[in-house]
Amino acid sequence: MPELTVLNNAVQINSNGRFDFQEYLEKYKLNLEPVSIETLQVNITKLCNQACRHCHVDASPKRTEQMDKKTVDRCLEILAENESIKNLDITGGAPELNPHFDYFVLEAGKLNKHVIVRHNLTVTFDGHPRTGESKRYLPQFFAENQLEVISSLPYYQEFFTDKQRGRGVFSKSIESIRLLNEEGYGKEGAGLELNLIYNPVGAFLPAPQENLEKDYKKELNDKFGLVFNNLYTITNMPIHRFKEALLRAGNYEEYMEKLNNAFNPAAAEGVMCRSLISVGYDGKLYDCDFNQMLDMQIENGKPLTVFDFDYDMLMNRSILFDSHCFGCTAGGGSSCDGAVV
DSSP: OOEEEEETTEEEEEOSTTOOHHHHHHHTTOOOOOOOOOEEEEEOBOBOSOOOTTOTTOOBTTOOOBOOHHHHHHHHHHHHHOTTOOEEEEESSSGGGSTTHHHHHHHHHHTTOEEEEEOOSTHHHHOOTTTOOOOTTHHHHHHHTTOEEEEEOSOSSHHHHHHHHOTTHHHHHHHHHHHHHHTTTTOTTSOOOEEEEEOOSSSSOOOOHHHHHHHHHHHHHHHHOOOOSEEEEOOOOSSHHHHHHHHHHTOHHHHHHHHHHTBOHHHHHTOGGGSEEEEOTTSBEESSHHHHHTTOBOBSSSBOBGGGOOHHHHHTOOEEEOGGGHHHHBTTOOBTTBOOO
């Protein structure tokens, strides 16, 4: 079993030898305790129409995990009971493949919550990988319910996007953005927000977010006539598929050194786990989506689920950290909403 060490209300799991996140917290005298719970991020399925090389969820068309309606309803109860939780961030897999996705969106809207969907763009054309159910209605559904759409587009060139996400993904992604634009997404004054995500294709840190956003906007507009609101840069996390790829290539140690050397105390203070609770498809609670994928569950004498949700207790919890947290604290930082500094 990994050794647990308490540091200023933060817990470090020492499981990766010399890449010890605790040493950096001690060095910079950082106390990374919760500051709020503004967002409930809910992973409602690991089923996806894609199997991307960098996917930290290990999502694919072969996965079967789905959140049931009872757990969805409990998440809605939590949102209703806690006015301070302003955002519902629905993710997956491809969250639209969960049979309760539409219901979840509609009911959260009735609670006046800001609903975000992590949309991979291609599911609109691919549909359900098992049943063949069409998802062509999604752009209109998103617009009617004023969802914020956040979508991964690894690069504005076909070669690099298809290399990371599969052949044909870039062209379908471009057409999907076009459909979203037709509904008003990304257009000034429409009030419909479309944000894109950049993940590096290889074992390196993303370029500065502001500069990359300018490049994306120019290239997508000049070549395809497309618009969007913001570009978020997200560092590839050294877990699951990406970690396995690093190990196969013999680059894991080098990549971790790169993250360690780029540690930024200002980015550390802005990590998303301080203002977010992550929920797994089975209702288990985590500090963030990455901890969720590593089974680092929030505990209070026992592992906690949405059915144990207690706002005050969670605000006084000890956040779990491990070596993958260097990915969120390198350079400008990395969160589900991009760079933090």
